[in-house]
Amino acid sequence: MLLATETRACVTPNRLRSLYVIRMAEITLDLRTRPKGEAYRELAEHVDVVLDGINDPIAGMATISALVHHAFGYLWTGFYRVAEPGRLLRVGPYQGMLGCLEIAFGSGVCGTAAAERRTVIVADVNLFPGHITCDARARSEIVVPVTDSRGALLGVLDIDAESPGAFGPRDAEGLEQIVKWFARTINAS
């Protein structure tokens, strides 16, 4: 998970903070073998430590994309931001192959999650009517709405996985907790 020499027992939030300050690039968070609840708790801890003192939504999106993407080895992890409220999403920071640039509210998985302001889990993208394909290898997907401190929709967090059925209620719960960073930190209205 962390450095080869680190054990979970000694990684307190302060220790974690100093690790990031001293040797950020050496930290590899790999949560693939961990139980989901534990993995998301640890991920949330890393998000809080790395983004401590930051209140910039783009910095938050970039950092959360990188942490989530590499921790679970997904195909595509990133954000679509509200460009025109109620009408249009535009791609934000992400990790993975090129994503499509704009998605209308109500279109695809992202536009559905944005229009309905609810997390959407798609176990098989071939069975989701209107699914928008960015990477043909994607088999399953989860999209989580992201809101600011006043409840305004900032965008959605979109994750694609190469295996079918990669996401379930624990992922929804874990990722909804992770994106609460925006509700705690960002006032865009």
Ligand code: SME
């Ligand atoms: N599959 C998404 C489009 C975005 S890409 O997956 C990065 C959708 O149907 O909205």
